[in-house]
Amino acid sequence: MTATPIFKRVLLKVSGEALMGDQGFGIDVKVAERIASDIREARELGVEVAVVIGGGNIFRGVAVASAGGDRVTGDHMGMLATVINSLALRTSLNKLGIEAVVLSAISMPQICESFSQRKAMWNIEQGRVVIFAGGTGNPYFTTDSAAALRAAEIGADALFKGTQVDGIYSADPKKDPNATRFERISHREVIERGLAVMDVAAIALTRENAVPIVVFSLHEKGGFAEILRGRGRATFVSDS
Numbered sequence: 091m092t093a094t095p096i097f098k099r100v101l102l103k104v105s106g107e108a109l110m111g112d113q114g115f116g117i118d119v120k121v122a123e124r125i126a127s128d129i130r131e132a133r134e135l136g137v138e139v140a141v142v143i144g145g146g147n148i149f150r151g152v153a154v155a156s157a158g159g160d161r162v163t164g165d166h167m168g169m170l171a172t173v174i175n176s177l178a179l180r181t182s183l184n185k186l187g188i189e190a191v192v193l194s195a196i197s198m199p200q201i202c203e204s205f206s207q208r209k210a211m212w213n214i215e216q217g218r219v220v221i222f223a224g225g226t227g228n229p230y231f232t233t234d235s236a237a238a239l240r241a242a243e244i245g246a247d248a249l250f251k252g253t254q255v256d257g258i259y260s261a262d263p264k265k266d267p268n269a270t271r272f273e274r275i276s277h278r279e280v281i282e283r284g285l286a287v288m289d290v291a292a293i294a295l296t297r298e299n300a301v302p303i304v305v306f307s308l309h310e311k312g313g314f315a316e317i318l319r320g321r322g323r324a325t326f327v328s329d330s
Contacts, residue, residue, distance in 0.1 A: 093319040097247040099138040099214070100304075100318070102129070103237040103288075104252050106144035106175055108308050116147060117178050124311060125252075126182035129219060131315035133188060140210070140220040140244055142237040143179060145171025165229035169196055172233060176223035177202065183219055190219040195227030195236070207243045214244060234288040238295040249301050250317075251288060252308030257325030258287050276329045277303075287327070296327075303327035 104125060111118030132139050148171035153164065176192045183190040191213050192202035203209065205222065213220050225236040234251075241249040254264075258280070261269040277297035280287055287293070287305055296303055306317055306324035316322030 093135075093321075095132075095135045095137050095318040096320045097137060097318060099140075099244065099246050100132070100248050100250050101140045101142065101237055101241040101244065101246040102250045102252065102314070103234065104141060104143045104179075104308065106146035106148060106171065106233075108147075108252060109143070109175055109178070110147040117175065119178075119182070122178050122182040123185070125308070126179060126186055126188065128312065128314040129183065130186050130188055131312060132318055133219070135315060135318055137318055138214050138217075140214065140222065140240065140246065141176075141179065142222045142233055142240055143172055143175040144233040145169070145175060147171075148174060162229040165225075165231075166196075169224045169227070172225060173198070173201065173223040176221045180221055188219055189217065190221060192221045192223050195222070195224035210240070210244055220244075232289050232292065234292040235295065238288070238292040238299075238301070241301050242295060242299040246301060248304050249296055250304045250306065250314065252314075253287075253305055254307070254309070256307040256310070256323045258285055258305050258327070260285075272325050274326045274328065277327055278329065280327055293327075297329060300330070302330075 109117045109121055111121040129139050145168045149167050180190045180192050193205040194202050195205045197204045210220050222240045225233050258272045259269040263269040277293050280293050304324050306313055313322050317324050
C-alpha cells in the first residue's frame with residue numbers, strides 16, 4: 091500500500107556536478123536517467139515536482155571571476171549551462187513517459203519556453219514536471235537562490251536539496267570523522283553556524299517564505315520517494 095506523501099508539491103534542486111557521474115565533465119546519461127526515475131517515483135505518489143539544476147558540470151561563472159575575468163559574463167555563461175542540463179533531464183523524463191517542460195529565465199524561444207510564474211503554475215496544474223533553467227536570469231545569484239525563489243513562487247511545500255551526503259553535518263563528514271549529523275535544524279541555526287548547505291541568500295529566502303529545506307543524498311536510488319513517504323534519511327531545515 092502506497093504511503094500518503096508528507097508533501098504535495100516540492101522543488102528538487104540538483105547540482106550540475108551530480109550529472110557528471112564518474113566523468114570529469116559533461117552529462118552522464120545514466121545519471122540523468124536515474125534522477126528522472128526518482129522523479130517518476132515521486133510523481134507516482136501523487137507529488138507535484140519542479141526542478142532546478144545547476145551548471146557546474148559544464149561551466150562555473152565564479153571560475154571566470156576568480157581568474158580575473160568579468161563576473162557578469164561568466165554568470166551568463168553559467169546560466170546557459172543550466173539550460174543544457176535542463177534539456178537533458180527533460181529528455182530523460184520524456185523517455186520514461188513523464189511530461190516535462192523547460193522554462194528559462196533567459197528568453198530563447200527556439201529552444202525552450204520563457205519563464206513566468208503563471209506559466210509555471212499552469213504547467214504544474216496540468217501534471218507536468220516543470221524544470222526551471224537559466225537561474226534567476228540575473229548575475230551574482232546562484233542556482234541555490236534560484237531554487238529558493240522558484241520554490242516560493244510556486245508555493246512549494248518544501249525545497250529538496252540533493253547533495254553528496256545524507257544530510258547536514260557540522261563539518262564535511264568526508265574530511266572530519268567526528269562531524270555531527272543533524273536530523274533537524276532551523277534556518278537561523280544554519281546561517282549562524284555558517285553551514286555550507288546553500289548560500290545565505292537562499293537560506294534567508296526560504297526562511298522568509300516559510301519553505302522547509304530537506305537535504306538528502308542524491309546518490310541513493312529511490313531516496314527521494316522514500317523521504318516523501320516519511321521514511322529515508324535526510325536533514326529537515328525548518329523554523330516550525
